[in-house]
Amino acid sequence: MFVPLDALSENQQPVVRVDQMTVVRRRVVLRNISFAVPMGSVTGLLGPSGSGKTTLIRTIVGLQARASGTVEVLGLPAGSASLRREVGYVSQAPSVYPDVTVRENLRYFASVLGLRGEPRAQAVRRVLSDVDLTALAGTVVGRLSGGERSRVSLAVAFLGTPRLLVLDEPTVGLDPVLRRDLWALFGRQARHGTTVLVSSHVMDEADRCDRLLLLREGRLLAAGDRGELLARTGTVRAEDAFLRLVEAPHSLEAG
Amino acid sequence: MTVPAGREARTVFATARRVLGQLAHDLGTVALILALPCVLLILLRWVFHGVPGSFARAGPQLFGVFPLIVMYLVASVATLRERVNGTLDRLLCLPMRRLDLLLGYVVAFGVLAVAQAGIATGLAVGVLGMRVAGPVWLLLLAAALDALLGLALGLLTSAFARTEFQAVQYLPAVILPQFLLCGLFVPPEAMDGTLRLLADTMPMTYAVQATSRIATEPGITSALLADLAAVTAFLLACLILGAFTLRRRTP
Numbered sequence: 448m449f450v451p452l453d454a455l456s457e458n459q460q461p462v463v464r465v466d467q468m469t470v471v472r473r474r475v476v477l478r479n480i481s482f483a484v485p486m487g488s489v490t491g492l493l494g495p496s497g498s499g500k501t502t503l504i505r506t507i508v509g510l511q512a513r514a515s516g517t518v519e520v521l522g523l524p525a526g527s528a529s530l531r532r533e534v535g536y537v538s539q540a541p542s543v544y545p546d547v548t549v550r551e552n553l554r555y556f557a558s559v560l561g562l563r564g565e566p567r568a569q570a571v572r573r574v575l576s577d578v579d580l581t582a583l584a585g586t587v588v589g590r591l592s593g594g595e596r597s598r599v600s601l602a603v604a605f606l607g608t609p610r611l612l613v614l615d616e617p618t619v620g621l622d623p624v625l626r627r628d629l630w631a632l633f634g635r636q637a638r639h640g641t642t643v644l645v646s647s648h649v650m651d652e653a654d655r656c657d658r659l660l661l662l663r664e665g666r667l668l669a670a671g672d673r674g675e676l677l678a679r680t681g682t683v684r685a686e687d688a689f690l691r692l693v694e695a696p697h698s699l700e701a702g
Numbered sequence: 703m704t705v706p707a708g709r710e711a712r713t714v715f716a717t718a719r720r721v722l723g724q725l726a727h728d729l730g731t732v733a734l735i736l737a738l739p740c741v742l743l744i745l746l747r748w749v750f751h752g753v754p755g756s757f758a759r760a761g762p763q764l765f766g767v768f769p770l771i772v773m774y775l776v777a778s779v780a781t782l783r784e785r786v787n788g789t790l791d792r793l794l795c796l797p798m799r800r801l802d803l804l805l806g807y808v809v810a811f812g813v814l815a816v817a818q819a820g821i822a823t824g825l826a827v828g829v830l831g832m833r834v835a836g837p838v839w840l841l842l843l844a845a846a847l848d849a850l851l852g853l854a855l856g857l858l859t860s861a862f863a864r865t866e867f868q869a870v871q872y873l874p875a876v877i878l879p880q881f882l883l884c885g886l887f888v889p890p891e892a893m894d895g896t897l898r899l900l901a902d903t904m905p906m907t908y909a910v911q912a913t914s915r916i917a918t919e920p921g922i923t924s925a926l927l928a929d930l931a932a933v934t935a936f937l938l939a940c941l942i943l944g945a946f947t948l949r950r951r952t953p
């Protein structure tokens with residue numbers, strides 16, 4: 448069922464392909480962005496607050512108006528109807544119903560994904576344990592803490608079997624143990640062929656990613672393999688690489 | 703794999719179930735929907751206490767107004783909440799048609815509309831002594847259709863609202879002109895040409911005409927059927943338009 452990573456050829460079609468994309472939200476928020484995300488990787492989208500991470504993610508899932516240039520997901524224009532099954536999206540602010548329980552939320556979204564009966568019950572149990580919320584399944588979401596609420600929102604994205612998961616700052620404010628577990632979960636998803644794109648403004652999290660997109664003030668500083676990026680900038684941590692790229696961008700331009 | 707049509711129907715019912723689940727956790731709103739038309743009817747009966755014949759005329763007319771307004775309010779807030787919660791964006795990224803989302807609301811609130819109509823009809827006919835020349839079940843049907851029309855109007859206008867404040871501002875803009883022209887104050891026949899034309903484009907006019915006809919005309923007349931058909935047509939048009947105006951891409 449899953450395509451093993453080593454079976455993929457080098458010139459395989461990327462899962463996300465963005466080319467010369469510019470987004471205007473009152474002012475230009477993303478300027479001339481180009482990159483590709485290969486299949487089966489964990490790609491970190493890193494940048495400080497306000498750099499345009501959420502805007503870029505909204506463009507990839509097809510929610511952002513006024514985006515020019517090319518944005519393709521699995522070879523189709525972003526937001527195409529046939530991509531709705533293939534792309535799982537978790538917004539930065541938790542997007543679940545605060546006035547019903549965790550389980551009722553998950554059951555509903557599972558039904559929208561076309562699951563029912565035992566497979567739906569199984570999917571709900573599985574994602575509850577993935578985000579460590581089994582004990583709170585019967586609690587009304589509005590009575591959960593912020594972090595718990597965002598885990599409910601995250602759990603919804605794991606209900607289906609998407610080929611691309613797009614997660615906007617999913618690990619903010621979480622317990623370090625759970626954070627580590629979630630990153631392990633993202634890694635497992637990627638090994639099973641699901642491509643994972645995760646944004647974060649915490650540079651430490653970059654070290655858990657295979658690939659990086661570094662964003663600053665609406666411009667892409669770098670895009671590519673993490674190891675290569677560190678080697679090119681002569682650094683060992685993503686944070687230092689980021690600083691290098693900001694301070695001496697031209698001397699480091701890739702060939 | 704299952705047939706697509708069955709899948710979509712299941713999405714509609716799953717949504718209806720979720721909306722009813724939300725209402726079950728919010729009994730205040732349920733009480734408001736069920737009791738408010740009754741309270742207003744009692745108030746109306748009281749206002750007309752010393753004026754013979756007035757309640758007989760205005761009672762059935764307002765029967766076409768109260769369920770509509772109550773449901774309009776609830777619906778415009780409900781969809782706005784989907785937007786503010788971020789669940790609207792999420793649903794639009796899932797394999798769900800926009801119309802199916804609205805139909806889910808219609809099914810859930812339809813259940814409530816029938817309950818509301820039943821209680822209000824029972825109160826008006828049984829306790830307040832409102833005379834109904836036609837069959838009582840028809841009044842019930844008209845009131846339920848009316849409530850659903852309010853729901854559809856609310857769903858449609860809330861697609862344009864960005865904030866709760868805007869949604870509330872739409873109430874006087876959308877409902878009050880209809881309220882003035884629906885025939886409650888001056889019957890449409892007595893209005894001048896332009897005004898009459900304007901009244902004829904407004905759904906509440908047909909809702910009010912239908913309930914007055916049921917109250918005054920025995921049996922089911924073709925004029926009544928035409929009014930009920932007009933209410934249904936407005937209801938469907940608002941839903942389809944509502945689905946189109948629910949924008950996926952936002953700035």
Ligand SMILES: Nc1ncnc2c1ncn2[C@@H]1O[C@H](COP(=O)(O)OP(=O)(O)OP(=O)(O)O)[C@@H](O)[C@H]1O
Pocket residue numbers: 472473476494495496497498499500501502503539648953
């Ligand atoms: N709805 C909006 N309308 C207009 N401009 C917006 C809107 N939302 C965000 N912006 C602007 O777009 C820019 C990028 O915002 P974005 O939310 O993409 O940043 P971000 O990198 O996700 O930040 P954070 O880490 O704080 O979430 C910001 O300068 C912000 O002011």
Ligand SMILES: [Mg+2]
Pocket residue numbers: 500501502539615
């Ligand atoms: Mg953001």
